[in-house]
Amino acid sequence: MVMVQVGNYSLLMATILSTWAVVSSILGITSRSKNMIKSGENAGIASFALISIASIALVHGFLTDDFRIEYVAHYSSIHQPLLYKLGAFWAGQAGSLLLWAWMLSLFSTVIVLQNRNKNRALMPQAISVIMTTQFFFLILLIFANNPFKLVPPPPNGVGLNPQLLNPYMLIHPPTLYLGYVGFTIPFAFAIAALITKRTGEAWIITTRRWSLFSWFFLGIGILLGSYWAYIELGWGGYWAWDPVENASLIPWLTGTAFLHSVMIQEKRRMLKVWNILLIIFTFCLCIFGTFITRSGIISSVHAFAESNIGIFFAIFLAIAFFVPLILLLFRLRHLKGEQELDSILSKESMFMFNNLILVGIACTVFILTIFPLLAEFFTGNQATVGVPVYNRVSVPWGLVLLLLTGLCPLIAWKRTSTSNLKRNFLLPATLFVLSLIIFFILGVRKVYPLIAFSLSVFVLSSIVMEFFKGIRARQKSAGENVFRSFFTMIVRNKRRYGGYIVHLGVVFMYIGMSGSAAYQVEKQGALKLGESMNIGIYNIRFDRFTEKEYPERYNITLDLSVSGNGRDRGTIKTELNDYPRFGVATEVGIVRDLFPHSLPDLKSLGEDLYVIPMGFEPKTSTASFKVFINPLINFLWLGGIILVIGAHITVLPDKEEREILKAALLFAKKDMR
Numbered sequence: 001m002v003m004v005q006v007g008n009y010s011l012l013m014a015t016i017l018s019t020w021a022v023v024s025s026i027l028g029i030t031s032r033s034k035n036m037i038k039s040g041e042n043a044g045i046a047s048f049a050l051i052s053i054a055s056i057a058l059v060h061g062f063l064t065d066d067f068r069i070e071y072v073a074h075y076s077s078i079h080q081p082l083l084y085k086l087g088a089f090w091a092g093q094a095g096s097l098l099l100w101a102w103m104l105s106l107f108s109t110v111i112v113l114q115n116r117n118k119n120r121a122l123m124p125q126a127i128s129v130i131m132t133t134q135f136f137f138l139i140l141l142i143f144a145n146n147p148f149k150l151v152p153p154p155p156n157g158v159g160l161n162p163q164l165l166n167p168y169m170l171i172h173p174p175t176l177y178l179g180y181v182g183f184t185i186p187f188a189f190a191i192a193a194l195i196t197k198r199t200g201e202a203w204i205i206t207t208r209r210w211s212l213f214s215w216f217f218l219g220i221g222i223l224l225g226s227y228w229a230y231i232e233l234g235w236g237g238y239w240a241w242d243p244v245e246n247a248s249l250i251p252w253l254t255g256t257a258f259l260h261s262v263m264i265q266e267k268r269r270m271l272k273v274w275n276i277l278l279i280i281f282t283f284c285l286c287i288f289g290t291f292i293t294r295s296g297i298i299s300s301v302h303a304f305a306e307s308n309i310g311i312f313f314a315i316f317l318a319i320a321f322f323v324p325l326i327l328l329l330f331r332l333r334h335l336k337g338e339q340e341l342d343s344i345l346s347k348e349s350m351f352m353f354n355n356l357i358l359v360g361i362a363c364t365v366f367i368l369t370i371f372p373l374l375a376e377f378f379t380g381n382q383a384t385v386g387v388p389v390y391n392r393v394s395v396p397w398g399l400v401l402l403l404l405t406g407l408c409p410l411i412a413w414k415r416t417s418t419s420n421l422k423r424n425f426l427l428p429a430t431l432f433v434l435s436l437i438i439f440f441i442l443g444v445r446k447v448y449p450l451i452a453f454s455l456s457v458f459v460l461s462s463i464v465m466e467f468f469k470g471i472r473a474r475q476k477s478a479g480e481n482v483f484r485s486f487f488t489m490i491v492r493n494k495r496r497y498g499g500y501i502v503h504l505g506v507v508f509m510y511i512g513m514s515g516s517a518a519y520q521v522e523k524q525g526a527l528k529l530g531e532s533m534n535i536g537i538y539n540i541r542f543d544r545f546t547e548k549e550y551p552e553r554y555n556i557t558l559d560l561s562v563s564g565n566g567r568d569r570g571t572i573k574t575e576l577n578d579y580p581r582f583g584v585a586t587e588v589g590i591v592r593d594l595f596p597h598s599l600p601d602l603k604s605l606g607e608d609l610y611v612i613p614m615g616f617e618p619k620t621s622t623a624s625f626k627v628f629i630n631p632l633i634n635f636l637w638l639g640g641i642i643l644v645i646g647a648h649i650t651v652l653p654d655k656e657e658r659e660i661l662k663a664a665l666l667f668a669k670k671d672m673r
Helices: 002-031 034-063 070-075 082-090 093-114 123-144 167-182 184-196 202-206 208-233 243-268 272-294 310-330 347-379 387-410 418-441 447-478 482-492 494-519 633-651 655-666 668-672
Strands: 521-528 532-535 538-549 554-564 567-579 583-587 589-593 607-617 622-630
Touching: 002 034, 002 123, 034 070, 034 082, 034 093, 034 123, 070 093, 082 093, 082 167, 093 123, 093 167, 093 184, 123 184, 123 310, 167 184, 167 208, 167 243, 167 272, 184 202, 184 208, 184 272, 184 310, 202 208, 202 243, 208 243, 208 633, 243 272, 243 347, 272 310, 272 347, 347 387, 387 418, 387 447, 387 494, 418 447, 447 482, 447 494, 482 494, 494 633, 521 532, 521 538, 532 622, 538 567, 538 607, 538 622, 554 607, 554 622, 567 589, 567 607, 583 607, 607 633
Parallel strands: none
Antiparallel strands: 521 622, 532 538, 538 554, 554 567, 567 583, 589 607, 607 622
């Protein structure tokens, strides 16, 4: 009971301190009092300590099986492994909101410590925005969804849904939240820039790593969630255009547009209004993603139960969207670009096209996601938007994005001469045409995969050309060998070449998505013990089954042996687990075949044999299975790993970034006009 009181009082004091941080910062701005500004920053740090204490109190409840706490009783049990007791912290609504608040308080503390002696003109306003957001989440925790609410304790606790008992589901939510919460920082500095009329590049450069950090973790969170769905949910795929999946994808798309667009402002001092709009949209979409998951207004395998916090999110979302837009209108004259677009054949133009397509896809997915809600509100009838509708919209524009990924490295800033255009495009364009012919001959006849695979070759060749030119330039100027030139080139320009590595990862992900979507094979059948079924080159034989009773479930393990092309391909273990409280949950079996079955059959490269147990009849020893062949699927996960490597490189500082920051400071006086 003591820890419950500690948690409640800590949240209450943190709310008071968050309020004071906002008030003190505003008073410091109006009175130009450094002490008041410092007081607001210190209040923010103190609130971090208090929210941390509240979080520790909740963790203590899980570790001690304190089922008097309703949240602990619902998401933990005495049989739950220790790791999943800790992970249950963010398994439900109240805990995830507390995690949101804790992460934001941590980030605000880091921001204060980072900017003790710099960015003083922007800090009070930025802290006010961050603390206002933190105040909102704390109010939810105290009045709408308290994680320390007490109930008559059930004997053993309910425990997590079995589908959440997966290592990837332990790290997927906090990784996603790092992205959601992280975008608060560039949003806060953008609002601070509008308030102070310092609308140059300084706020962008100050928050560049925060933007990359947030974009990276949001993307990795999406990828981890996709992998969890693939190996745990047992439907043969990784993305179903579920509303909650979409709610995380939409801000990632606008965040991607923002990261590309700010490069134009840094290089050419253009698109100032557009960049402010993008970060406003991205932040609001992060709040929307949190709202749509927790409001209970949608039906989703990922969403929490219906609750009373939807109206709170709707009000805050309206404030977070319309107040910055009104402020933006008042600051338009301070946001005029200092240069204009010189040519349609320029890197700026490619980035602008890239931005428009990314935002267009985000808007379309947003509209399709909320369409069932709008239809039910206006007509009273329920409506659904199927996967084919999403694919029909997203796939063609996704291919255009892939094309632009290959075009951007080949085109110069400001203007590209005809001779340079011909020289840079000759090899990639030739390889693209040859790829179309070769893939067609090898049997790739579906239009979208044929274009996607050929465009992947085009993009890969353009990236390789950029690395080759950089290495050759280093060899000529410094006389270095190939390997030293390669690593020195990356170290000297981490942002540029790290970005190319990110694009390389994206290409591999396109290959995996295209192949698995277009050439997936499915078969379902029932096998008695010792019987076999064939799918593709594979022969699957049902070898044995075992039954075992556990305290919390009844388990049936079904073992199958797999062979193909005259050789053993290994053993697959699948499981059926009957939980009295949750029903039957399946554990799929996967055999990864990383090499092609034959040289012409390139579609089998990196494929998975994916087996789902559908049921078992003990009297006849008969098991039913659904089996998929997912070609090229492992390119998706490989691309994610490459993207992680590239993103890590881009976050590191380099010479080019220091030069941009120096130039931004020189133009700081112009921002005060």
